[in-house]
Amino acid sequence: MDTEPCWSVAETELFARQGLPFGSDEKALVIGKSLPAAADAMAKAFDEPGGGTEIADELLRLVTEVVTAKAEAMPGARELVELTAAAVPVAVASNSPRALLDAALARGGLSEMFPVKLAADEVTAPKPDPEMYLTACRLLDVEPADALAFEDSMTGLRSARTAGMPVIGVPTLKHQDFPADVVIGSLRDEELLAWVSGWPRR
Structure with a gap:
């Protein structure tokens, strides 16, 4: 969102x-x-x-x-989540409190697309601490190194990095240096969608 x-x-x-x-x-x-x-x-x-x-x-x-x-879904968000969820388990790990996370996902029609939803007020230490990502990976039963985070802020990037996860960056502040593994301008990025589309379907 x-x-x-x-x-x-x-x-x-x-x-x-x-x-x-x-x-x-x-x-x-x-x-x-x-x-x-x-x-x-x-x-x-x-x-x-x-x-x-x-x-x-x-x-x-x-x-x-x-x-x-x-609030609106990011351009391409629904397509990307649908493609990804058809291949691998997906989760939301948000630095928003639960009430706001639920409101945002409901507004975007995304609530039912994520089996795991984790909010900042449900962990001891929110981002940039790695706890949120480590907890999400545990709930998905996947090792952090085998997972992939999408992040739009440096706070989230630090959290994912410290958890040991590779990161695709979609930075909100376009002028800043954003040292993710891959940085894209939009969730509609053609190379990204082609890559995800090529994953084996579950």
């Missing part, structure tokens, strides 16, 4: 309430982080020590409203 624009709407609103702009530098402070980590980064930017919990509550409320109303 392309939820990052939804997060940006909510984040822009909270920065505006402080009389602060929200641009690429501010986005880089929060992108890919768990809700508590993003809220703590915002509290620091707002010079509000200890304000992370209150900011997290409001940020979650705002972003859930936007996701429920406007």
Whole structure:
């Protein structure tokens, strides 16, 4: 799901309430982080020590409203998931809390496509810690080195790398260096789809 624009709407609103702009530098402070980590980064930017919990509550409320109303699947996402799920077990390992993850997948009609769905508030340490990916691999009964992660943020990339997984990057921030094993501009990448289509079907 392309939820990052939804997060940006909510984040822009909270920065505006402080009389602060929200641009690429501010986005880089929060992108890919768990809700508590993003809220703590915002509290620091707002010079509000200890304000992370209150900011997290409001940020979650705002972003859930936007996701429920406007979030869209990334171009090519449904086709890629369908092709992949026909060949290998698939999972979602999201740094969003469960309520937001469910809202996003429901909005995109993807809820039933993933037998394993893991959210940030269901692990001890969210991304960039490797726990989320290690747990997802365990639930899929696959070794991390034999799995493949798709990531759009540096936070997620670090998590997958530390878990020992190869990574295909679809970076949200196009200008940044993104050291994944393969970087693509879209989930509609023709070489990617041809490769997945060639896997033996289950």
